Structure formats: structure tokens, C-alpha cells
Amino acid sequence: MDNPNPIHFVLLWPLVLIYKTAVSIRNFCFDNKILKVREYNLPVISIGNISVGGTGKTPHTEFILKMLIKDYSVAILSRGYKRKTKGFRIVETTDSHYISGDEPLQIKQKFPDVIVSVCESRTLGVEKLLETYPDLNLIILDDAFQHRWINPGLSILLNNYHHPIAKDYMIPLGRLREPRTASHRAHIVIYSKCPPDLKPIERRILSQEVDIMPYQYLFFSTTKYLDLKPVFDPNQEKIELSELKNYNVLSFTGIARSGDLTDFLKNSSKSVKHIKYSDHYDFKQKDIIKIQEIFRSLKTKKIIIITEKDAVRLKNTDFFDEEIKISVYCIPIEVELLCSEEERKQFDNQIFSYVKNNKRYSKLYKNLYSC
DSSP states (O other): OOOOOHHHHHHHHHHHHHHHHHHHHHHHHHHTTSSOOBOOSSOEEEEEESBSSOSOHHHHHHHHHHHHTTTSOEEEEEOOTTOSOOSOEEOOTTOOHHHHOHHHHHHHHHSTTSEEEEOSSHHHHHHHHHHHOTTOOEEEEESOTTOTTBOOSEEEEEEETTSOGGGOOBTTTSSBSSOGGGGGGOSEEEEESOOTTOOHHHHHHHHHHHTOOTTOEEEEEEEEEOOBEESSOTTSOOBOGGGGGGOEEEEEEOSSOOHHHHHHHHHHSSEEEEEEOOTTOOOOHHHHHHHHHHHHHSOSSEEEEEOHHHHHHHTTOSOSOHHHHTTEEEOOEEEEEOOOHHHHHHHHHHHHHHHHHTOOOOHHHHHHHHO
16 A cells, blocks of 8 residues: 555554554454364365455355365355345355345355355354255355354465555554454465566566465466446347447446456456445445436446446446446456466365365265265
């Protein structure tokens, strides 16, 4: 991040020290078993970050999920941020984001056969999953790096290339939820949202900045944009990315960091007008009226582009005029590792060897084995 204003630094530094002290005491209690940590008899993978938002947790969760769902019965457990329900819940494809949260619902709608659940208490959530699905092989905890009541067997930490933890400060001066040294708890560290042409010398510099320990593995990933999908009418045809150069684009986003998407659209389309809202923003009728007014003022050929997460929150809205709905598309993304074939084998081996060596046998297998 940019260096803070000197006045802000002086005013906020005492608050940083108070917050850092509180977090450090909490971590000390967990590290020294003063606070009880739960472990379970099946593989648990945690995907999270130290900074607040914008590292790509959901796309990386989907990336790991794709690797494992062919061979294992996998469940996703998330907090369900900003949902208006409480307690443990299994997410259904027909839910609204008010019931399940936008990110868990996004995953469920993309992977309808996968168990996706939400619960404020991750320990309660895991126990409910084990009780409900006795044949479960694996649980992925989404955004759980700070949830230390559970000790995951494999912890993946994401570090945004554009906002690295090495150049950030703790809350409230910066966006770090923990001291930088907390990254040492991770087994795998991934620099996310890297440029696709990341050079070897940059990798070496980044490796030094993140202070990788001997037991940790460092990888780099980039965001890959896919063809545009209609938000309101699934029977509409997709728009290929190569066609974007023919469009004037209105983009509006309610995500933590939209710079990467905006830059991509600027380089891929005739023109871009972007409206930024806060992360997980609940769009109101007045917002849609403003968006439609701006859209109507654009020159043709024109289109509205939003993220998949925003599409989850907007899909069932009645605020859009019918003639504009046909112009609203979302742009799917997926994670791509920037690595050699050998490095990719190393990454796959870290994931699969952990799961295989810690696989929880189903009740049926246990019964057969006992016979």
C-alpha cells in the first residue's frame, strides 16, 4: 500500500499497537494451547488471508474444489458474510444471498452437486457436517485463516500481488488483520492476482518479501477472465471476450478491489465507465435507476458488465427495466497457476498427498474393513 499520511500515522499508531497487542495475545494463547483448538478425523483445508478482502479467496476455493470433487466427497464451510440468517445452514441453489451470503451461494450455483454450508461458528459447522454427512471425505474452510479454534491440516494463505502484506500495516492504519509473521502458520502461500507475464526476477523479489519458511511452499497465480454470461436470461448466448472490443462498457462492482477488472475492461473494450460500490453491497432501487440512466447515455454498441458475486445479489432483483436486462452480463473468472510443469506437480502433490494420507473412511468402508 502507499505510505500513510504522516499525520494519520501519528494519530493511528497507538490504535495499531493496541490492536496488535490484542491479536498477539490471542495468537499466543492458541500457540501455547491455553485456548483449546479442535482437530477432526478427516482432512480440513483452510483458505484465507491476513489482509481485509480482495485476495481472491472464492476463486481459489473453486480452484481447489475442482481438483478434488472427482475423487472425494467435499464440503465447503463458510461464514456466510452479511447473510440475514443465523446458525448452521446447508446452502441451496434456490437460496437468496440474504439467506446464505453471496459467496457461498455463488459456489453452490456453480457446483450444484457440492455440499456448501454456512455457520458463524466453524467448529459447530464442522460438527454439523460430520453429523449430517457421515461419508464426507474432506472439508474446505473458506476465509478461515483467523479462525484458530480449528487446526486445519493444510492451510493456504493468499497474498495479493498488488497489495502485499509485506508493504501493509495493521488495522486501522492499514488492512492487515494480523502481524505479518502470522503468515508462518500457512503451509502454502500463494501470491494471487499476479500479471500473467510475471518475470522470474519478480518472483525472486516477492519470495524474499514474504519471508517464506523452510516448511512452506510458495506459488503464484493469476486471474483468467472467461466469456461473458447473461445474468437474467440463461437462454441468451454468451459474448466471447474477443467481441468486447466492439462494445462501450458500463461496469459496476460491489467487491473489495475492482482495479484488475477495470484495467482488463479498459484494455479489451472500446470504452469503460465504472461505478464502484463497497464490498458485498446490497444494491437499492435508487442505485439501479442511476445505473440505468448512465447506461442509456452511452453510445451504442453498449453492454453492462458485473462480477459473478454481484450477479448473485442482482439475479432476482425487480429493479432493472426489461429492455436493459438483456444487456446485463457477468464476467466469470478462474484461477490459473503461473508455474512450470514440475511446479504444478509439486502443488498437486501438496494437496493430494495431504488428502490421501488423512482420508476419512466412510461408514461402509469401516464396516467392510472390520469384517
